Amino acid sequence: MDEQNLPRREREKLRQREEMLNAALALFSEKGYHNVSMQEIAEKAEFAVGTLYKFFRNKEELYKALISAQADRFHEALMQALGDGDGELAQLRSYIQAKGRVFMDNVACVRLYFAENRGASFNIKAGLDSAIRERCDVVLRRLAAVFAQGMDSGLFRRTAEPYHLALALDSLCNAFLFHWLEGRHPYPESPDIILNIFLHGLMD
Amino acid sequence: MDEQNLPRREREKLRQREEMLNAALALFSEKGYHNVSMQEIAEKAEFAVGTLYKFFRNKEELYKALISAQADRFHEALMQALGDGDGELAQLRSYIQAKGRVFMDNVACVRLYFAENRGASFNIKAGLDSAIRERCDVVLRRLAAVFAQGMDSGLFRRTAEPYHLALALDSLCNAFLFHWLEGRHPYPESPDIILNIFLHGLMD
Amino acid sequence: MDEQNLPRREREKLRQREEMLNAALALFSEKGYHNVSMQEIAEKAEFAVGTLYKFFRNKEELYKALISAQADRFHEALMQALGDGDGELAQLRSYIQAKGRVFMDNVACVRLYFAENRGASFNIKAGLDSAIRERCDVVLRRLAAVFAQGMDSGLFRRTAEPYHLALALDSLCNAFLFHWLEGRHPYPESPDIILNIFLHGLMD
Amino acid sequence: MDEQNLPRREREKLRQREEMLNAALALFSEKGYHNVSMQEIAEKAEFAVGTLYKFFRNKEELYKALISAQADRFHEALMQALGDGDGELAQLRSYIQAKGRVFMDNVACVRLYFAENRGASFNIKAGLDSAIRERCDVVLRRLAAVFAQGMDSGLFRRTAEPYHLALALDSLCNAFLFHWLEGRHPYPESPDIILNIFLHGLMD
DNA sequence: GATGAATGAGACTTCATTCAT
DNA sequence: GATGAATGAAGTCTCATTCAT
Structure with a gap:
């Protein structure tokens, strides 16, 4: 009241x-x-x-709170992006763009975020990891669902398991983003540069 | 002498x-x-x-020496793998397998290696990174050359820039390997599971 | 007013x-x-x-006030007990009983009280001690007076100085009470168990 | 070797x-x-x-080591004193003197020792207490044995239980020593001043 | 007059680094 | 040349005390 x-x-x-x-x-x-x-x-x-x-309560709590808060923002943005688009292709594009946007808007936090998800997580005695990982996986499974749906509707070919494709797309985004972070080359303005790798095979 | x-x-x-x-x-x-x-x-x-x-000289030097030595082994194995195969496809398969092998043989070092390359590198005041990154890039450019060669010979379609494809393939390997490391699912025994994602497009 | x-x-x-x-x-x-x-x-x-x-004014003041207040109660009870009885023997019995009663009724405070009077007093920068000690001594002198009176009236033999006897009786009470506090054996229900040690010599 | x-x-x-x-x-x-x-x-x-x-290892360990070492010395001196004398009376005198000597030689340690045994022991989380108390009790039981022996040989009357007498004698020593420590009056040079209180009853 | 959030000095403890043996 | 005892700066965390509301 x-x-x-x-x-x-x-x-x-x-x-x-x-x-x-x-x-x-x-x-x-x-x-x-x-x-x-x-x-x-x-x-x-x-x-x-x-x-x-x-x-x-202590330094570690502060750290966990920090990571947790940022992870929330991060994952929420990605989940929303996956719901946004109309059609599977649009959703994938939306995801790629959202990942780029959120990444660039929070470079500082991203460094920490990835430190947590790729390797150095064992510096901090676990407990946080599993929670964060789980939320990562939720996003990945949602992304996999987009691939699965595209396959069911005949839009995509079944070249790999949906979850593997989700993993692949996500890791590709990360790779490009890291290279951008390191100043090697820019994150592609158009999501299609990343997407094309999945859409049009090298051989067939 | x-x-x-x-x-x-x-x-x-x-x-x-x-x-x-x-x-x-x-x-x-x-x-x-x-x-x-x-x-x-x-x-x-x-x-x-x-x-x-x-x-x-001090703890940091020790750490750098450690990472550097491991990175040497790592990259040497990858470079050798890229030279091994006969034909571009074989070389890519060889690369994927070598990455898996080297990764699994040195899980301990990999944790550190990635802690260094994916995020937490700032735990140690730089200087190490650039050297390591450079060697990473050498491998990537070598990998890109395989893609380029495949394109020149008409084996591959030009769906993306060779370097981007190299980046993509490498990051995909990493992604699968990390999932394996976390116990989610096994690293594919056959390199084709990873390779197929690149070879046969989702749509066309 | x-x-x-x-x-x-x-x-x-x-x-x-x-x-x-x-x-x-x-x-x-x-x-x-x-x-x-x-x-x-x-x-x-x-x-x-x-x-x-x-x-x-501060934590120490609070502590001193606490000890002081409890000491007041404590010593008042003892002084009253010494006035109560009829005849010296009765007064001594009354004292022993009062000491036991007051002790058991305020175990919490006793722990602190003795911490203050037996050793740990230096935890708190002095100033308190002397005031408390003085009040202790008032009781002891009053107790000594009982012994002196008993000697004057021919009831007691002059085996030791009255003040020494007072000291002795008091310390004996404390010793028994501490053993009770530590769960070794009960504080004697009858004051005579303590008193007898003074009344009837080991040898003569 | x-x-x-x-x-x-x-x-x-x-x-x-x-x-x-x-x-x-x-x-x-x-x-x-x-x-x-x-x-x-x-x-x-x-x-x-x-x-x-x-x-x-830490501050508490240091403290415990300190108390423990001093308690060793203390109790050893007392036990030895009880064995020294020839005849029960001499042993009691020896005990009273040893207590005075050891006390005066280690005033600093005594303050701590009594802080540990009389009250403030709960400032330090236990573990030490029980060990120290046990050693105290060993001395008391040895002292009680002297009284018991004196009774058996007909030297002492059975005015109280031997252990109670031991407790009484020990607490009386402590009381005199504390008064000396506080500057009230000297610890009696002759042990008989203390001993007499036990030997010759007030009344009988 | 009561409140309790904010303060910051100071306590315990660890550990990278040095240097006499 | 190897050793490892000694060092002391620096980190985490607590808590007595103050003061604006």
Whole structure:
């Protein structure tokens, strides 16, 4: 009921939490989890260390909260993209574009996100991983469904299992995005550059 | 020059160095760079800490040397695979298989390797990355050359730029391998499961 | 003067103060001074931390006030007991019983009290001790007076100085009580078990 | 065998350990466990903090080692005293004197020792207590045996149970010693002042 | 007058690195 | 040349205390 009073404090809290997470994200993505001290995060967020600990039980919790929040955004954007398009081809294009957009809008977070999903996850004692992985898989299965549907409707040929194709498409997007991140070459403006690899075979 | 006398001491040194790197690899890949102490590495390698520092200026150097050595092995195996096969198709199959083999034979190192190349590389203050990336790129360009050659000979259609195809094939291998690493599903015994995605398009 | 109006507020204040001290006593005696935070005390007493600081300048003041209040009760009970009995023997019995009663009724506080008087007093930078010790000594001198009186009246033999006997009786009570506290054996129901040691010598 | 070489390093180690324990004892007994930092102990012992941690896993271990070592000395001295004398009376006198001597020689440690045995023991999470208490009880039972023996031989009357008498004698020593520690009055030079209270009853 | 969020000094502990033996 | 004991900077986290609301 008290939509004016209670939320006021509550909103303030959330804003502070946000600032802390932002500071942490910037630092973690620049220097890595172990090379950032709580002191540093507190300073960047312009709070005292103690205040940080009022919001997050310890450094690892802070890290997990950070990753978790970003993963939410990430996966939500991708799921929405897959629902957007009209027809399987359009959905795939939408997915590729969404992945590029979300990636570029959150370069800092992406570094962390991938650190979590590709390799270094064992730096942080698990528990987070499985949750994140599961959400990744939800997206992949949804993507696989698009391939399956395309096959059922006769649009696609059955050259591989839908899930494998989903895995393939996703990994291809990642590969291009990483190369873009490393400054090698730009992420293709048109999703078709990526898509074509799947659509038109090399031989047949 | 004195290939008998000097190398004797030299070989002994190299063997020690090898043992240190092996100990470090085992520990790093199990617990992560920051959760392993020099003391620990020294104990596992059965040397004194001081001796470790005779071989590597500091912990970071040790780490870099480790990654670098493994990357050498890795890329050498891949380059050799690309030269092995007879004909472009055979070369691609050989590449996919080599990647799988090398990956499975060195799971420990792979975890570190990818931690280094996919995201968490910023845990260690750069300098290593560029060298590793360069060697990755050499492989990719060699792989691209196979695609280009296949196109020139009329074996492949020109559905995408050779380098893009190389990127795509490599990332697909990685994706499958990671899923295997995570216990999701096995890395395909036949390279054709991966290769087919490239050979036979979904639509045309 | 205005025993109706001013004391009303005053009484309210005292009640609050009492609640704070009770909460503090419960926590201190359970976990020890240094393992209890002001936050914790405030929560248990159902006040805000700031309110605690309105009543006690700092944690140490609170502690001193607590010990002091309990010491008051304690010594008052003992002094009263020494006045109660009819005849010296009865007074000694009364003292032994009062000590047992007061001890058992306030086990929590006793733990703290003795922590303060037997050893750990240096946990808190002095200042408290002397006041408490003084009150202890008042009781001991009163007890010594009973012995002296008994000697004067010919009831007791002069086997030792009255004050020494007082010291001895008191320490014996404490010793039995501590053993009871530690669950070794019960505090004697009859005060005579303790008293006999003084009344009837081992040899003569 | 290597009584020259190995013990050399070993002795050095023990000397260092001793210095650390001495520094810790001085500080703990002056300011209390919680008011002394590891930094402080290290400085007083003229070592680096890290060196402290080479010898003691953590602050509590250091404390326990300290108490334990002192308790050993203490109880050994008392047990020896009880064996020394010829005849029960002499043994009791010897005990009273030994208690006084050991007490005065180790005032600093005594403060800690009693903090551990009388009250404040709950400041440190148990584990130590029971071991120390047990050793206390060994002494008390030995003391009780002296009383029992005296009764059996007809030297003492059976005014109370031997263990109670032991408890009584010991607590009386403690009481006198504490008063001496507080500067009230000296610990009696002749043990008979204490002993007489037990030997010659007030009344009979 | 009460509140409790914010503060930041300071505690414990680890570990990369050095250097005397 | 190898050793490993010693170092001490730096990190994480707690908690007594203050002060704006």
